[in-house]
Amino acid sequence: MPHSPVDPVNLTADLVRCASVTPDEGGALTLLEGVLSEAGFACTRIDRGGVCNLFARWGDKGAVRAFGFNGHTDVVPVGDADAWSVPPFGAVQKDGWLWGRGATDMKSGVAAFVAAAVDFVRTTPPEGAVIITITGDEEGDAEDGTVAILDWMEREGEAMRVCLVGEPTCPERLGDMIKIGRRGSLSAWFTLTGVQGHAAYPHRAKNPLPAMARLMDRLASHELDSGTEHFDASTLAVVTIDTGNPATNVIPATCRATVNLRFNDAHDSTSLIDWLQGELDRVAQEFEVAGEMTVKVSGESFITPPGELSDLVAAAVEAETGRVPDLSTTGGTSDARFVKSHCPVVEFGLVGQNMHQVDERAEVAQIHALKAIYGRILRDYFA
Structure with missing residues (x-):
């Protein structure tokens, strides 16, 4: 039938x-x-x-x-x-x-x-x-x-x-x-840790916020590439910056931020992770704060x-x-x-x-x- x-x-x-x-x-x-x-x-x-x-x-x-x-x-x-x-x-x-x-x-x-x-x-x-x-x-x-x-x-x-x-x-x-x-997709979570202190005495603290601002600016303003034969240019988006600090008279000890990269075939995740780690290390050293990074690669x-x-x-x-x-x-x-x-x-x-x-x-x-x-x-x- x-x-x-x-x-x-x-x-x-x-x-x-x-x-x-x-x-x-x-x-x-x-x-x-x-x-x-x-x-x-x-x-x-x-x-x-x-x-x-x-x-x-x-x-x-x-x-x-x-x-x-x-x-x-x-x-x-x-x-x-x-x-x-x-x-x-x-x-x-x-x-x-x-x-x-x-x-x-x-x-x-x-x-x-x-x-x-x-x-x-x-x-x-x-x-x-x-x-x-x-x-x-x-x-x-x-x-x-x-x-x-x-x-x-x-x-x-x-x-x-x-x-x-x-x-x-x-x-x-x-x-x-x-x-x-x-495109490939990679997310990176950054944590910068300094020393908490009174906002009136910044010299007694180590503020991670300027360090994070510098790091995010370096990452976001960097041109990864101008595109390839079949792909548009790779992109990096800063998706959040957080301190969890409600007080105006306290310099926080910690600041966190997250970025997401969408990358073309000019890169692989390993090379991008190395670049991110290098930028983090440079900023952490410059501002004398501790830096940590975790990464998730969703795909190449x-x-x-x-x-x-x-x-x-x-x-x-x-x-x-x-x-x-x-x-x-x-x-x-x-x-x-x-x-x-x-x-x-x-x-x-x-x-x-x-x-x-x-x-x-x-x-x-x-x-x-x-x-x-x-x-x-x-x-x-x-x-």
Whole structure:
């Protein structure tokens, strides 16, 4: 008996109704496992560190041709629920939009590629494999999400030959942009410690505040680079400076500050950490205060050079939308930073203007169009 095509809008709505705020699974992966299993995908739950993940494969393990999709069903918190004009997890459809937390980032993308994959293997079973990897830990620490899936795949001998991450990538219109890489991300926390004292007798204290001001100025005014072939210039943002001192007549003993760097392929995290440490040491010595630094690297910069994979995706996008997409490395981080060590990876999805906002929503027509693009990519890859 023939199956009806999977409606990606209905599937998005079902996923939005799952309150899967990181790290809660919320029923979203259970729902997708049911849809994929019914279509003949071999599904495996890969749960680690309290995080739920799903791996699904149609076709033979180790196939020479194996197209992979990656995405996440976890979402950020709703914030002030009273500020929403609709229930955040109600999946209300009105005015041609589907409303709710995760509608854009990225349950619509997941629904579109699942719907496209299911219809594709049912109507034109390919010679090869279609692999779906979905995590519940992209919006959180991301230590036990896609990383856990890829660790499991390596142990089990599972492999994607290429992968498309369904994150929202388009700035204005569907088809505007494909991401072929991402900048690296590094956060550094600084602590400068001097000697507390009376503000009227500064010579009896060692004030860490001027030292921190000098350090932050040196870091923020330094030009890391002027950009590279595929990347804009690297940036450093000072995101907080704190003393916790409410008194006007006290020089505090301690001052803390945090910076975030988004860096291109002219750098790696090691060289940047060395630079930060050197600047800290110089300021600490100059002002005779003690300096400490802790660092977290969220990901290194990477690029999938323009070529076969980006051409495949761009051709499908142009065929379905009439637009030639830009190949970009802008934006924040995504789980593509993990996938890139497994296989070539690019990202393409909806317009992302309202992701993480109050009244997050996705245009219904775009969800259908996204499924059509993903379906064409699969047909062209296995042609």
